[in-house]
Amino acid sequence: MLKAVFKLFAVSLCLLSGLARAAEAEPVRFALIDPLTGPMSVVGQPALAQLQFTAERLNKEGGMDGHPIEIVGYDNKINPQESLVQLQKAIDDGIRYIIQGNGSSVGSALLSAINKHNQRNPDDRVLYLNYAAIEPSFTNERCSFWHFRFDAHVDMKMNMLTDWIAENPDFKKVFLINQDYSFGHTVSESAMRMLKEKRPDIEIVGNTFHPLGKVKDFSPYISKIKSSGADVVITGNWGQDINLLIKSAAEYGVDVPFLTYYGSTPGTITQVGDKGVDRVYLIAEYHGDFTDPEIAERQVALYKEKGWDYYPRVAAMLEMMKAAGDKAGSIEPLAVAKTLEGLEYDAAAGHLTMRAEDHQLQMPLYLSVLKDNMKHGAEGTDYNFHQIARFDADQATLPTTCRMRRPD
Amino acid sequence: MSQDIIAPMQRTKSRTSLRGLVPWVVFAAVLLLLPVFFQGNSTAFTLLNVIGINIVFALSYNMLLGQGGMLSFGHAVFFGLGSYAAMHAMIAIDEASYAGEGFWAHVPVLGMPLVGMIAGGLVALVLGWPFCRRAGTAFAMITLGLGEMVAAAGQMFPSLFGGEAGIYGNRMVGPQWFGLELAQSSDVYWFIAFWTFAGVFAMWAFTRTPLGRMSNAVRDNPDRLQFIGYPPRNVRFMIFIAAGSFGGLAGGMAAVNYEIITPEALGLIPSGLALLMAAVGGLGVFYGPIVGAVVVTLMNSMLSDYTDASILYVGLVFLAIVMFAPRGLGGGIEQVRVAWRDGDLGRRLPGWLSGALAVGLIIVGLVVLIELAFQATHGSDEFAHVFGVDFDAAGPWGWLTVVVLLVAGGLIKRATNKLREDQA
Numbered sequence: 001m002l003k004a005v006f007k008l009f010a011v012s013l014c015l016l017s018g019l020a021r022a023a024e025a026e027p028v029r030f031a032l033i034d035p036l037t038g039p040m041s042v043v044g045q046p047a048l049a050q051l052q053f054t055a056e057r058l059n060k061e062g063g064m065d066g067h068p069i070e071i072v073g074y075d076n077k078i079n080p081q082e083s084l085v086q087l088q089k090a091i092d093d094g095i096r097y098i099i100q101g102n103g104s105s106v107g108s109a110l111l112s113a114i115n116k117h118n119q120r121n122p123d124d125r126v127l128y129l130n131y132a133a134i135e136p137s138f139t140n141e142r143c144s145f146w147h148f149r150f151d152a153h154v155d156m157k158m159n160m161l162t163d164w165i166a167e168n169p170d171f172k173k174v175f176l177i178n179q180d181y182s183f184g185h186t187v188s189e190s191a192m193r194m195l196k197e198k199r200p201d202i203e204i205v206g207n208t209f210h211p212l213g214k215v216k217d218f219s220p221y222i223s224k225i226k227s228s229g230a231d232v233v234i235t236g237n238w239g240q241d242i243n244l245l246i247k248s249a250a251e252y253g254v255d256v257p258f259l260t261y262y263g264s265t266p267g268t269i270t271q272v273g274d275k276g277v278d279r280v281y282l283i284a285e286y287h288g289d290f291t292d293p294e295i296a297e298r299q300v301a302l303y304k305e306k307g308w309d310y311y312p313r314v315a316a317m318l319e320m321m322k323a324a325g326d327k328a329g330s331i332e333p334l335a336v337a338k339t340l341e342g343l344e345y346d347a348a349a350g351h352l353t354m355r356a357e358d359h360q361l362q363m364p365l366y367l368s369v370l371k372d373n374m375k376h377g378a379e380g381t382d383y384n385f386h387q388i389a390r391f392d393a394d395q396a397t398l399p400t401t402c403r404m405r406r407p408d
Numbered sequence: 409m410s411q412d413i414i415a416p417m418q419r420t421k422s423r424t425s426l427r428g429l430v431p432w433v434v435f436a437a438v439l440l441l442l443p444v445f446f447q448g449n450s451t452a453f454t455l456l457n458v459i460g461i462n463i464v465f466a467l468s469y470n471m472l473l474g475q476g477g478m479l480s481f482g483h484a485v486f487f488g489l490g491s492y493a494a495m496h497a498m499i500a501i502d503e504a505s506y507a508g509e510g511f512w513a514h515v516p517v518l519g520m521p522l523v524g525m526i527a528g529g530l531v532a533l534v535l536g537w538p539f540c541r542r543a544g545t546a547f548a549m550i551t552l553g554l555g556e557m558v559a560a561a562g563q564m565f566p567s568l569f570g571g572e573a574g575i576y577g578n579r580m581v582g583p584q585w586f587g588l589e590l591a592q593s594s595d596v597y598w599f600i601a602f603w604t605f606a607g608v609f610a611m612w613a614f615t616r617t618p619l620g621r622m623s624n625a626v627r628d629n630p631d632r633l634q635f636i637g638y639p640p641r642n643v644r645f646m647i648f649i650a651a652g653s654f655g656g657l658a659g660g661m662a663a664v665n666y667e668i669i670t671p672e673a674l675g676l677i678p679s680g681l682a683l684l685m686a687a688v689g690g691l692g693v694f695y696g697p698i699v700g701a702v703v704v705t706l707m708n709s710m711l712s713d714y715t716d717a718s719i720l721y722v723g724l725v726f727l728a729i730v731m732f733a734p735r736g737l738g739g740g741i742e743q744v745r746v747a748w749r750d751g752d753l754g755r756r757l758p759g760w761l762s763g764a765l766a767v768g769l770i771i772v773g774l775v776v777l778i779e780l781a782f783q784a785t786h787g788s789d790e791f792a793h794v795f796g797v798d799f800d801a802a803g804p805w806g807w808l809t810v811v812v813l814l815v816a817g818g819l820i821k822r823a824t825n826k827l828r829e830d831q832a
Contacts, residue, residue: 037718079672084454086709105671182572
C-alpha cells in the first residue's frame with residue numbers, strides 16, 4: 001500500500017518537474033544534505049531557504065555558465081549513516097554538487113565517502129561544498145581535493161577571539177565552558193593554547209565540560225563562573241545549551257561577555273531575547289547591522305518570503321560556485337573544482353579567497369554583540385548582532401598541514 | 409494423556425523437515441533475484457544494503473524482546489561496538505596490507521561481520537551478568553542506562569571512538585575473495601545478502617535449540633522455569649550474549665557498508681530504531697522483524713522526499729500498530745497464512761478485504777488532513793500535495809475531502825465488523 005502510494009506520488013512529481021524543466025537549458029543541480037525534518041531542522045531549513053532564494057536571483061543573472069541552478073533538499077536527520085544513503089540518492093539523481101554543513105560527524109562521513117566515490121568512479125566525480133562543519137582536520141591532515149570549506153574553522157575563529165581578548169588589558173580571568181564532546185574539547189584546547197601564547201598573564205579560572213544537550217539547569221555552572229571571578233567566558237555551545245546558559249547567566253546577574261561560536265543559531269535570539277543583550281558575543285562571517293543596503297533588502301525579502309534570516313556565507317558560497325562555473329565555462333565538477341581553487345570573490349562581508357593549498361576559504365571575520373532596537377532585527381525581533389570588531393582575511397588566516405593529492 | 413501431546417509434536421516435526429525448507433529456498437531466491445530488478449540503480453542497492461543490516465539488527469533485538477521477553481533500550485551498544493571492532497580490524501587490514509605481512513594482511517574484509525559478532529558477544533558477556541537478574545522494567549531501565557553510558561563514553565574517548573567525526577576505513581583492502589571488489593554498492597549487496605541469509609538462518613536455528621525454547625519459557629513463566637531447575641538468570645544471560653553477538657554481526661556488516669562509524673550509532677536513537685522495527689513487524693512471529701526492517705528503513709530513507717511531516721508518520725505508524733495491531737505486520741501475514749493453510753481463507757477474505765479498504769480510506773484521509781494542517785501552519789508553498797493532487801488549505805474542498813474519506817472509512821469499518829460478527 002505504502003509503496004504504491006510512493007510510486008503514484010513519485011510519478012506525479014516527475015511529471016510536474018519534467019513539465020517545468022522542458023523549457024530551459026539543462027539545470028545544474030545542487031543537493032543539500034542536512035537535517036530538514038525533526039527538531040534539528042532549524043539548522044538545515046534556513047540553509048535550504050537561503051540556497052533557493054539565492055539560486056532564484058543568480059538564475060536571473062544567467063545561472064551557472066548558462067545553466068539554471070536548482071537546489072534539491074535531502075533529509076539526513078543529522079545522522080552520518082543516513083547521510084550516506086542520501087548521498088547515494090543524490091548521486092543517482094544525477095547531482096554532482098553536494099552541500100552540507102551541520103555536524104562534523106556527518107561532514108566526516110561525507111568527506112570519506114565522496115573521496116572514495118571519486119576514486120572508484122573516475123568518470124563521475126562529485127564535489128563536497130561544506131558551509132559549516134568546522135572541524136579543523138578537514139582542511140589539514142584530512143584535506144581533500146574534492147572538499148571545499150566556505151566557513152572559517154574552529155582554530156581560525158578562536159584565533160580572532162583570543163586576539164580580541166589579548167588586546168583588551170581589562171581581561172585577566174577567562175572561563176571556558178563547553179559541551180563534553182569532541183567539538184567542545186577542540187574549542188577548549190585551542191583557547192588554552194592560544195591564550196597562553198598571546199597573553200601568558202591571563203589566568204584560565206575554569207575549564208568546564210557539561211553533557212551535550214542534557215543540562216536543563218545551568219545554575220551550578222553559572223555559580224561556578226560567578227565565584228571564579230571571570231571577566232570573560234568562551235563557549236562553543238549551540239542549540240539549547242547556549243540558550244539555557246545565557247538565560248541562566250542573566251538570572252544570576254553574571255554580566256561578563258560570553259564569546260560564542262553559535263549565538264546566532266536560529267531560535268536563540270527569540271528565546272534569549274533581552275537577557276542576551278550586551279552579553280552574547282558572536283564570531284562569524286558577518287554581522288547583523290546590514291550596512292550594505294543590497295544585503296539589507298535581501299534580508300527583508302528572504303524573511304518575508306521564507307521566514308528565515310539571511311545566511312551570508314551560504315549565499316556567498318553559491319555566488320562563488322556561479323563565478324567558478326562561469327570562469328571555467330563548464331559545469332563539470334573537475335573543471336569547476338580547478339577554477340574554484342584560488343578563486344577570489346568580493347562578497348558583502350569582504351574579499352574572499354578559496355585557498356588552493358587546502359580548500360579553506362580565507363575570509364574576514366566579525367565580532368559582534370547582541371543589541372536591542374536594531375534596524376534589521378533577526379527572527380522578526382528587534383534584536384541583532386552589532387559589529388564591534390572586524391578582522392581581515394590575512395589576520396584570520398592560519399597555516400595548514402595539508403598535503404593535497406590532486407587528480408591528473 | 410502424554411500420548412496425545414507427543415503425537416501432534418511428531419507430526420509437526422516430520423512436516424518441518426520437508427516444508428520447512430520452502431521459506432529458505434524462497435528467501436535465497438529473492439536475495440539472488442533482487443539484483444536483476446535493480447540493475448544499474450545504485451540507490452536501490454544502497455537501500456537494500458541498509459535493509460539487510462537492519463533485518464539482522466531487528467531480528468537480534470527480537471531475540472531479547474520477542475523471544476526472551478526482555479525489553480531493552482540499549483541494543484545499539486552491541487551493534488555500535490561490533491561496528492567499531494570491525495572498523496578497527498578493517499583499519500588494521502589496511503595498514504597490514506601495505507606491509508604485506510602480519511596476521512591482518514591475510515584476513516578478508518568479507519569476514520568483518522564475524523569480528524563484529526565476537527566483539528558484540530564479548531561485550532554482552534562482560535556487561536550482561538548483573539543485568540539479567542530481572543526482566544521487565546528493571547531490565548529496561550538498566551539497558552537504558554547502559555546505552556546512555558556507552559554513548560557518552562563514545563564521545564569522551566576520541567582515540568578509540570574518533571570523537572564526533574568517528575572512525576572510518578576502506579573496504580577495498582586486504583585479500584579479495586570470490587572476485588568481490590566491494591567498490592560499488594551493487595558489489596556490497598552480495599556481501600550483505602550472504603551475511604543477511606547466514607544471520608537470519610542462524611537466528612532461526614537458535615529458536616530451535618533447547619536454549620531457544622527455554623528463552624520462550626523464561627518470557628512466559630520465569631517462576632516455573634526456576635522451579636524445574638533452570639535459573640532464569642542464566643537463561644537470560646545466555647540469550648543476552650546471543651542477541652549481543654548477532655547485534656555485533658549487524659554492526660560488522662554496517663562497518664563494511666558505510667565505511668564509517670560514529671559514536672551516535674551507540675546511542676538511544678538506533679536502539680529505539682531496533683524496537684520500532686521489531687514492533688512494527690511483529691514480535692510474535694519469527695519473520696516479523698524482517699518485515700518491520702523493510703518497512704521502517706524505507707520510511708526512514710524515502711518518506712522525507714515526499715513530505716515534511718515524515719517523522720510524524722513514522723510515529724503514527726508505530727502508535728497505530730501498538731494500539732490496533734499489537735501483533736504487527738508479520739502477525740497479519742501469519743493470520744492470512746494460517747487461514748490459507750486451514751482452508752479458511754475463502755470465508756474470511758471478504759471481511760479482511762473490506763477491513764483493509766476501510767483502513768486504507770482512513771489512512772488516506774488522515775494523510776490529507778496532516779498535509780493540510782502542516783501546510784496551513786508552516787507550509788513552504790501554496791498547496792498541500794497529496795498523491796499528486798493539490799489541496800488548498802485555505803479553501804473548503806481539501807477539508808471536505810478529509811471528512812468524506814474518514815466518514816466513508818468509518819462506515820465501511822462498521823459494516824465490516826457486522827459482517828465478521830455474522831460470520832462468527
